[in-house]
Amino acid sequence: MKQQDVDKAEEAIRELFPETPLQYNDHLSARYDAAIWLKREDLSPVRSYKIRGAFNFFRKALADGAKDKVFVCASAGNHAQGFAYVCRHFGVTGIVFMPVTTPQQKIDKTRIFGAGFVTIKLVGDFFDQCYQAARDHVEAIGGVMVPPFDHADIIEGQATVGAEILRQLPAGTKPDLVVLPVGGGGLAAGVTGYLNGHVDDQGFLFTEPSGAPSLRRSLEAGHQVTLSKVDNFVDGAAVARIGDLNFHALRHFRPEQVMLIPENAICVTITEMLNVEGVVLEPAGALALTALATINKDHIRGKTVVAVVSGGNFDFERLPDVKERAMRYAxxxxxxxxxxxxxxxxxxxxxxxxxxxxxxxxxxxxxxxxxxxxxxxxxxxxxxxxxxxxxxxxxxxxxxxxxxxxxxxxxxxxxx
The missing domain is CATH 3.30.70.260 (ACT domain)
Known part of the structure; x- marks a missing residue:
């Protein structure tokens, strides 16, 4: 991945939506005696960064002559919504495969974003069944599969988050620490790749839910590990196996740079940000902020810290459970x-x-x-x-x- 290619991708994305803000947070900065900046990907048109990778994938596929192809994805969340939004933008036909168990709210939002261009198919009780159905359909119709994270064009699109961070920080300021959530690894691979040369390797902290430590376990083993069991509470980052390309890009980092965040601790962050800041975060979107509460304050005191808030697609029907978990953890x-x-x-x-x-x-x-x-x-x-x-x-x-x-x-x- 070349920085100039990411810069071109970011310039192209501007036809879809303006850059998401990098906001200095007074509340967290005072708490940790540091300069805490939040990269607000929850303020994208689909309330997550996933729209970036999807846009870049479509942009390149269409330039290569895929205009008459049917695009297909499998997702129960943010990837589906970004996919649908981009299908409508480019005016191409798309099919989203979702598990039958997908909450109606996510189905409805995907349908709205892709209105007139996207068809939703509900297949299987679990994502693996849904994903296999999508792959079979792509093969049967000669369509184009749009992966959620394990593709060079997806990684390049997510890397535009890093490009915006560098430009949005005050002149002469570079981050001492960049905190990134990790699911399949597309965001982490893209941002670390783009910031290479601007931020030392030790200046990255990765966060995974305790119930889905695919990157941490893979770094410990020295090769990709497929988890036998995953806790789906942090649904936006509950991945059993990190992407192939993404692990290749991240394999030089130390396992200790991946912080495992208890699911109930994430609930504390969600409720605090809602009550104190009026910010709605999904569990995966709260991962990076929760790490700040876990890390030794001396490690970040006086430093410039950028935490990527990756998404805000929160179903408020989950709020009683989140509050319950938060109180128990506290x-x-x-x-x-x-x-x-x-x-x-x-x-x-x-x-x-x-x-x-x-x-x-x-x-x-x-x-x-x-x-x-x-x-x-x-x-x-x-x-x-x-x-x-x-x-x-x-x-x-x-x-x-x-x-x-x-x-x-x-x-x-x-x-x-």
């Missing part, structure tokens, strides 16, 4: 199974153990056949994590039978 909410004696006043005695800032958010009686004791599932919210230490001490002093199941994934998923 230590402000716990779930207990209590063993209460079956006698008058037992519940009153339990309530007397609560502190002034403790609030019961859930109470479910689980008694089945026990005659002398009954089990209770109880959720408790409080205002400070240290309040739970006093509460648990009260439980123990009262010889109350209890089990904290907050971090027990099996029980939490079954009961909570």
């Amino acid at each position: 230590g402000l909410k716990k779930y207990f199974i209590l063993r209460l004696p079956q006698r008058p006043g037992a519940l009153r005695d339990f309530l007397s153990l609560l502190g002034p800032d403790d609030d019961i958010s859930r109470f479910e009686y689980l008694k089945k056949t026990a005659r002398n004791f009954g089990s209770v599932l109880i959720g408790i919210e409080t205002t400070a994590p240290e309040n739970f230490a006093s509460l648990i001490e009260n439980f123990e002093n009262a010889a109350l039978g209890f089990e904290d199941i907050t971090e027990n994934e099996i029980l939490a998923n079954l009961i909570i």
